[in-house]
Amino acid sequence: MKNLVKASLLIITIAIALIFTPKDSYCKEPYKIGAILSVTGAASFLGEPEKNTIIMLAEQINKAGGINGHPLEVIVEDSKSDETQAVLAAKKLIEKDKVLAIIGPSTTGESMAIIPIVTQAKTPLISVAAGASITQPVQERYWIFKTAQYDTSAVEAIYNHMKNKGIKKVGIITITTAFGDAGRKALIEMAPKFGITVVADERYGPKDTDMTTQLVKIKSAGAQAIINWSVGPGQVIVTKNWHALKLGIPLYQSHGWGSKKNLELAGKAAEGVIAPLGRLVVWDKIPDKHPQKPILKKYVSDYEGKYRSEPGTFGGHAYDAFMMVVEALKKVGPDKQKIRDYIETHIKNWPGTGGIFNMSPKDHCGLDMKAFEMVIVKNGDWEILK
Amino acid sequence: MTLFLQFLFAGLTTGSVYALVGIGFNIIYNSTSIINLAQGEFVVLGGLMMWFFLHSLQLPFSVSLCLTLLTAAIIGLIQERLTIKPLLKKGDLLLMIMVTIAFSILIRGILMFKFGKDPYTYAPFTEGEPIEIFGAIITQQTLWVIGITALCIVLLYLFFNKTMTGRAMKACSLDMKAARLMGINVSKVVMLSFLISAVIGAIGGIAITPISLMEYDKGAMLSVKGFCAAIMGGLGKSRGAVVGGFTLGMLESLTAGYIHSGLKDAIALLIMLFILFVKPAGIFGKTEILRLRKF
Numbered sequence: 001m002k003n004l005v006k007a008s009l010l011i012i013t014i015a016i017a018l019i020f021t022p023k024d025s026y027c028k029e030p031y032k033i034g035a036i037l038s039v040t041g042a043a044s045f046l047g048e049p050e051k052n053t054i055i056m057l058a059e060q061i062n063k064a065g066g067i068n069g070h071p072l073e074v075i076v077e078d079s080k081s082d083e084t085q086a087v088l089a090a091k092k093l094i095e096k097d098k099v100l101a102i103i104g105p106s107t108t109g110e111s112m113a114i115i116p117i118v119t120q121a122k123t124p125l126i127s128v129a130a131g132a133s134i135t136q137p138v139q140e141r142y143w144i145f146k147t148a149q150y151d152t153s154a155v156e157a158i159y160n161h162m163k164n165k166g167i168k169k170v171g172i173i174t175i176t177t178a179f180g181d182a183g184r185k186a187l188i189e190m191a192p193k194f195g196i197t198v199v200a201d202e203r204y205g206p207k208d209t210d211m212t213t214q215l216v217k218i219k220s221a222g223a224q225a226i227i228n229w230s231v232g233p234g235q236v237i238v239t240k241n242w243h244a245l246k247l248g249i250p251l252y253q254s255h256g257w258g259s260k261k262n263l264e265l266a267g268k269a270a271e272g273v274i275a276p277l278g279r280l281v282v283w284d285k286i287p288d289k290h291p292q293k294p295i296l297k298k299y300v301s302d303y304e305g306k307y308r309s310e311p312g313t314f315g316g317h318a319y320d321a322f323m324m325v326v327e328a329l330k331k332v333g334p335d336k337q338k339i340r341d342y343i344e345t346h347i348k349n350w351p352g353t354g355g356i357f358n359m360s361p362k363d364h365c366g367l368d369m370k371a372f373e374m375v376i377v378k379n380g381d382w383e384i385l386k
Numbered sequence: 387m388t389l390f391l392q393f394l395f396a397g398l399t400t401g402s403v404y405a406l407v408g409i410g411f412n413i414i415y416n417s418t419s420i421i422n423l424a425q426g427e428f429v430v431l432g433g434l435m436m437w438f439f440l441h442s443l444q445l446p447f448s449v450s451l452c453l454t455l456l457t458a459a460i461i462g463l464i465q466e467r468l469t470i471k472p473l474l475k476k477g478d479l480l481l482m483i484m485v486t487i488a489f490s491i492l493i494r495g496i497l498m499f500k501f502g503k504d505p506y507t508y509a510p511f512t513e514g515e516p517i518e519i520f521g522a523i524i525t526q527q528t529l530w531v532i533g534i535t536a537l538c539i540v541l542l543y544l545f546f547n548k549t550m551t552g553r554a555m556k557a558c559s560l561d562m563k564a565a566r567l568m569g570i571n572v573s574k575v576v577m578l579s580f581l582i583s584a585v586i587g588a589i590g591g592i593a594i595t596p597i598s599l600m601e602y603d604k605g606a607m608l609s610v611k612g613f614c615a616a617i618m619g620g621l622g623k624s625r626g627a628v629v630g631g632f633t634l635g636m637l638e639s640l641t642a643g644y645i646h647s648g649l650k651d652a653i654a655l656l657i658m659l660f661i662l663f664v665k666p667a668g669i670f671g672k673t674e675i676l677r678l679r680k681f
Contacts, residue, residue, distance in 0.1 A: 045503055176648065203648040207607040209403070209598030212396045212523075213642040220389060233505035233599040240597070244516045244525045265507050265599060 030073040034093035038106040041081025046106040049315030086110035094121045103321045124340040126321035135364035145364045147320035149371045154255040155186040156369040157276035159194040167225045171200035171218030175230035183229030212241045219247045231256035236265045243269035276372035280316040280353045282382045291351040316353030391522035393643040401635020402535040406590035407612025408627030410583035416559030417579040420482045424490035426609030428584045432591025433600030437506040462584025497602040505599040531593045620671025
């Protein structure tokens with residue numbers, strides 16, 4: 001009996017080993033890229049599409065013969081949305097796996113936590129989080145890049161739109177998370193530049209169930225428009241409350257609004273909501289001659305075909321980061337210093353999913369408010385505002 | 387005036403759910419002296435299962451409603467039979483409370499696995515424009531939530547005071563040993579208490595999901611707030627949970643309205659601490675009874 005168990009265990013082990021042996025063997029050594037993503041935990045809504053994207057792209061590249069004949073090996077570490085885990089993962093990727101570059105982490109906090117480590121190890125890091133402090137001040141961020149648009153660019157896009165519409169007084173309502181804090185700071189700091197006053201500054205928790213109180217307060221403070229800054233269910237609840245209260249002033253959402261799911265959940269309450277969105281969300285509505293169109297079309301249809309869900313803006317950030325590293329590897333080979341230099345100097349007029357990137361020694365993000373389109377919800381769908 | 391009314395309505399909406407969760411805590415506390423920290427999970431379960439039956443299986447509303455309540459009842463039953471019953475004899479209250487935490491994590495895990503991390507919602511019970519009362523606006527679903535909460539309170543009152551089973555349960559809460567000597571099947575009473583509070587939680591979830599959406603991890607927050615409601619009103623007193631729940635909801639809403647929304651949780655909990663400081667047994671609780679309790 002015991003022998004039988006042992007024998008069957010052996011057979012299973014061999015079978016597993018056979019299944020996982022790569023079918024086509026490359027003769028050249030693989031290029032290793034690391035990724036640290038919040039696949040589980042609070043920020044998993046970011047990490048999951050990012051991980052899926054990277055795995056999908058690596059498969060595509062390896063199927064097409066790898067990079068100059070070298071297969072690509074991507075090591076994805078789950079940071080569990082935790083800064084300590086992100087630091088451990090970064091150390092592991094650098095010391096044990098000896099990766100050429102790291103993609104991620106998914107959140108600003110985790111990105112900030114691993115910056116000292118990758119800087120010391122002289123490894124290029126392309127973060128997919130949005131915080132401005134990730135790449136600024138740029139002289140201290142020699143090895144760090146990011147592909148997510150600045151929060152401030154989204155704020156600029158909103159304020160710019162308001163300025164054209166003659167809106168002078170706004171009420172802001174923000175969620176009490178890092179995303180909401182960053183948005184609130186940007187909204188308050190940048191308002192004077194556009195001649196706008198913030199007349200009400202309201203907040204709510206990530207699990208709150210009703211925001212009518214805050215919205216009524218904003219209206220009674222004399223605001224001409226409401227700006228909500230959040231991701232998750234909060235933005236839908238605010239939209240529903242705004243619709244039910246019939247406040248008669250427009251509702252603007254942050255760039256976190258760009259998911260079809262939000263439109264489904266909010267239903268007809270979402271009609272008329274305005275938000276600055278990356279072109280990934282409205283890819284089928286931008287003109288064919290736009291340089292981002294072919295990239296977006298291929299990425300979105302590949303992703304939806306493989307995972308049966310929409311990639312969202314966040315998956316797109318991972319796409320951009322990954323493709324930058326791949327292009328650098330193709331051009332300069334497995335040299336960390338050269339990869340970094342290539343990204344800084346050669347990513348120019350480079351269409352990605354998040355916008356058209358213009359990296360420079362002064363800007364390691366390369367996107368500005370032109371990366372956004374102002375989009376309004378009409379008949380349950382997006383419509384680009386001219 | 388309009389503003390005040392509007393804040394009041396907002397407070398009533400959130401307060402109703404806190405009250406329902408608080409009542410659930412009380413029913414179980416009365417029959418077992420334990421705090422079932424999985425109470426909030428049943429609210430989530432109610433909302434998500436309702437969505438599942440309505441949208442995934444495309445069943446009619448009434449069928450979905452019955453099936454959702456049935457599911458919640460079965461899960462409440464499973465919780466009691468598998469995790470509480472074997473431990474009840476040992477009488478280690480702290481251990482049982484820990485087990486309820488474990489059970490809540492288990493439910494949360496299963497719900498995440500089944501539904502993912504996205505929020506869900508379905509159409510309100512009745513379609514139609516929000517109603518205006520003295521300039522303040524109240525949605526029809528809010529009225530449903532408040533109405534359903536009131537109905538639950540009345541039904542529970544009738545059940546506990548007018549029916550034999552209800553009175554048996556009440557007897558158990560007063561003195562379990564004496565109740566057993568009187569021929570009451572205590573084990574059945576405990577089982578029933580878990581079943582009822584699971585159903586109450588699910589009702590709350592079903593009613594509030596069209597307003598507030600439901601996602602797999604909303605339960606922990608609801609448990610905490612419902613627990614606060616129960617404590618504030620006096621643990622074990624059903625009208626206490628109702629008053630506590632509405633007070634807490636109102637405090638949050640009024641703080642958000644008149645002081646600042648960033649401080650609403652802090653101030654509401656601060657006032658709760660103050661109430662407990664003055665009346666340690668809660669608004670309706672008696673200090674003498676509190677002393678006799680083990681927990």
